[in-house]
Amino acid sequence: MAANIGGLKGILEFSKNAHVNIFHYISTAFVAGTDDTYCREILSATKTFTNVYEESKAGAVSKGGIFNLTTNSPTNFETLASFNEQFMKVRGMAINYGKAIDMSLRNPAEELFDRFIEPYRPYLSDNRSFDRTNTDMVTDGLTPPEFTYEIFKTCMEFAIGVKWGALTFT
Numbered sequence: 001m002a003a004n005i006g007g008l009k010g011i012l013e014f015s016k017n018a019h020v021n022i023f024h025y026i027s028t029a030f031v032a033g034t035d036d037t038y039c040r041e042i043l044s045a046t047k048t049f050t051n052v053y054e055e056s057k058a059g060a061v062s063k064g065g066i067f068n069l070t071t072n073s074p075t076n077f078e079t080l081a082s083f084n085e086q087f088m089k090v091r092g093m094a095i096n097y098g099k100a101i102d103m104s105l106r107n108p109a110e111e112l113f114d115r116f117i118e119p120y121r122p123y124l125s126d127n128r129s130f131d132r133t134n135t136d137m138v139t140d141g142l143t144p145p146e147f148t149y150e151i152f153k154t155c156m157e158f159a160i161g162v163k164w165g166a167l168t169f170t
Contacts, residue, residue, distance in 0.1 A: 039129070116165055
């Protein structure tokens with residue numbers, strides 16, 4: 001909370017002292033909370049969030065409007081699995097829907113994956129969609145690029161370069 005809300009206050013104070021006339025704050029689209037499946041571009045009155053990160057971002061929304069910079073065609077799990085196979089040079093990744101598999105049958109790679117994915121697990125079954133009325137109005141309908149293998153690879157190489165997740169094992 002202190003980092004997200006206090007950090008924004010510091011940025012706003014700096015901007016004011018620097019006589020900045022225009023300020024654009026970019027945050028997560030999930031400030032809308034979990035109460036609605038269709039998230040409009042207005043500050044939500046919700047008090048229910050997936051985690052404290054979302055809650056702190058909701059508390060840091062500046063006046064001026066909300067713009068959901070989101071895609072209307074999110075990447076499916078099968079595509080992400082194929083990207084992972086290509087990047088890690090492995091085969092046989094499978095997406096299991098429905099009933100949970102027997103956790104005692106997991107191999108070490110699956111256990112490692114579970115440790116990394118845990119903070120993001122709520123988003124794997126998230127069905128929220130986002131209004132883009134404000135965004136489309138100011139961008140003439142410009143949408144984010146398709147999530148391609150090249151973008152995935154760039155993100156993964158960056159994560160490896162900064163040793164993302166390294167503290168998980170210390």
